[in-house]
Amino acid sequence: MANVAIVIAVAVVVISLLYQCMKSTYSSRVQQVAKATTGDQKLQKSRTIPGMEKRHPEDGNLQDIADAGGLIQFLFKLHAKYGHVASFWFGKHYYVSLASPEAWKDHMKYFDRPSHLFEFIMPLVGEYSIQFANGEDAKRRRKAYDVAFQSNSIKKYLKSFQERADDLAEKISSFPSGEHIPLRESISSFGSKAFGRVLFGDYFEDEKRALKLYNVYQTTSDLLIKRMNNIEDENDKEFDVAIRAFREVIDDAVRHRHDNPPRKEEEDSDFLEVLLGFCTNEEHLFSEAISYYVGGYHTSVALLVWVFYFLSKDMDAQDKVYREIIEVLGKEQYVDAQSQTQLKYLRRFMDETLRWAVIAALAARVNYEEDTKVLEYIIPKGVGVVHALAAVLLDKDMWPDPDRFDPDRFLPENLSARHKLAFSPFGFAGKRICPGYRFAYAEATVLLTSLCRKFKFRLVEGQDIQRNFGMTTYPDKEILVLVEKRQ
Template sequence: MAYVAVFLAIVVVVLSILYQCLQSRFNSNHSKDSGNVRTQGKPRTSAKIPGMEKRNQDKGNLEDIMDAGGFQKFIFKLHAEYGDIASFWYGKHYYVSLASPEAWKDHIKAFDKPDDLYEFSKPLIGAKNIQFANGEDAKRRRKLYDVSFQYEAVARYHKCYQEMADEVAEKISSLPAGEHIAVKECMSWFVSHAYRRVVFGDTFDDETKVVALHDHYVTTMDALNQKIGNPGLETDEKFDRALKVWHDLMRDIVQHRRDNPPLSYEDRNFLDILIDSCENEEQLLSEVLVYYSGGYHTTTFMLVWALYYLSQDMTLQDKVHEEVIEVLGKESNRDYWTYAKLGYGKRVLDESIRCSVLAPFTARINYDEDMEVLGYRIEKGAGVVHALGVVHMDENIWPEPERFDPDRFLPEQVAKRHTLAFSPFGFAGKRICPGYRLSYATSIVLLATLCERFKFSYVGSKNVRKKYGIVTLPSEEVWVTAEKREQ
């Protein structure tokens, strides 16, 4: 019996040691897989978030932002130095920037947006729109407005943007052989016409008004882009004049719709919902302005960058062309659902968004409670930047990130990445860009229409750089030539 007792004691000791070893290894692997900064499996909530100290008591790190060349370049530099989670001061407000899908996952429930980071845009879009709404008010508005941008609504608009795409193609066809085409100008025309008709129901019989609407909007946006990293920058009289003209023209769009209401409930569009639901004229105009500017900028420059990249690689262009012929050539009645079958075309758009860093950042704030991210505590009231551009250029996620490769978005490649690795329209709090479906739908129609009929060759500057702002623009006009394809 004594031998049995000794044997059992030895077994117990061995099993205990084995259990401790396995437990230790599990904790180590779990910490590594989750990407969180952890000690013995417990969150380091007492650890200070790495980052920058205030350079100036009132301005915080605004001078550092200007020294870096703007807000987005500053964010790139911040994360290169401090890692996936880093802090800074935007004026007197403390911010934390997150630059990994794992960090974003920890912050995915945040809904509200900080006011001060977007303060620069108030002269352009007003302060009574959904951009500056939070809490239950913002949720109520999103539920009301989003109806106009669901799949069924976007599909209903297809005929309109197909007509606009055909008109662009006809304009290009009429040009002399070898004529240089200004891509930004071309895409701006398409998007401004398509969005006004689809979203606001306005057509503007006078083309001079269309040109004025576009030109004055671009003037004001160019000035405001400079204020992201320098909120104290003063605007000039040119800006004030352009802003007034643009606002007056947008008021004309609202009045036009009031004078020409839809004939049936099914014909109601987004502007009709705004007219019926906004509390006053100030809020109505402000909502019109924010949705127009958001939709115009994102879609226009998605298309500009797509043609910029494709025009430098005929092999990729041919793939788009061949897919259009194979998929759409069999369809006697092309509609939204047939264009949705263009998998390669969609991959081209996604890679254009990623490679251009089209959407550099978004931001959230939690007013009610602290949040834990990567094992660190972010106190309530702190602003949080979601550094979309940093993640979309992360070489650990996207090898050779500057190289344009639509096959990064093949299903088998997507399956290898974190589900949030590509989040150009935001992700947090179910508050992603409301018009992203419409943006994709209009873009794929124009891209397919142009690549079906033409071969494009890049003839612009070799020194086109990314100009960061609310969205990322080419630093100069993109120039191409078009050669008709054999039908």
């Protein structure tokens, strides 16, 4: 669940989405939060911070972002030109971006987020989402919700992950020999079922219900992108219909829960039960449910797609993963909390995937209380600060030849030579790290051990796969693989 408080990701963030979104009228709630980030007097304090001047009085550097191909690509260029601490204008709002572990260290303790940076997602998740919450309210929410994603809770999810993994293995076994299997499509279905079950309980054990959840979300997210880009005049109506359908699925799960409460020993780790006990009204519950579903689904699916892509490219690495699985688990044993820690090469492979693919490419924080000193610079209070995660994860000084995929970067002797914040794929700041990072590792480990023990995966030749940077980084096209049953 990647960005940092929770990665709210809608497939890819195309440039026109960002550009049109920032030209739209902000909601009054976000405007109130945003007022602290403007004002020439405050900016006088930060004049020594290098960066870009406004290109347009209203749009700031949005056209520069568009010209770069996206916010993430823009940040690469910004830091390449101005250094590890650099400023720019996101619409009317002045931002400072940090792209070094040393700078991040000075910004570790801040919890609040500049909500307007993520406002484009509000039509999907709603204004009550934790995505837009700050201060004590957001801290109370995180404390309540995090219970469902702690280590003890993750242990209880392993069985559910395994059942979904077995379902996918059975489906793959049914494909004719030599058929090209679409990797992202297959894993997306698994991810939706697994995460839907964990968030909303046994209601989504039913295959048809799980498929409906997956389909209504895909429809809603696709329409959101079209809506923000003004592609269709009637899109607002279609989007409203899709959101209602999405809500109906969640409402059905809630009604099912009221009729079928969890066992006493499961209540503390059950996310829907936590929401029912914490949320003040139906709108609040719906916003939080969608927020966590979107964030968790996208980041876990992206991680798995990229891992299988790299395994399918490198048969030697795949064989090494297989041998480790057999050594630790044998032919039949399933993953548990202890064996998960023993799969050391597989963990290094996942970590290198998170680094190379930069699943979560940025995070953001803001200090509304006082000015902040970062390295030799003073950032005025109320100014949004971007944590350019992608820029650090692909920094050639910290990761030599950063486009080369090499799990050995994460051998203990190599880790000790790097700053401890250099690898922060789930963020790091203000106790608002992505709440689902344990979940992502556990889910991926279960599926990888299940499928790699039964099948060999080989990339179909002739594919040119590139990163598509958005709020979650996906391959730029579907990945086709060939699957062979192991003897």
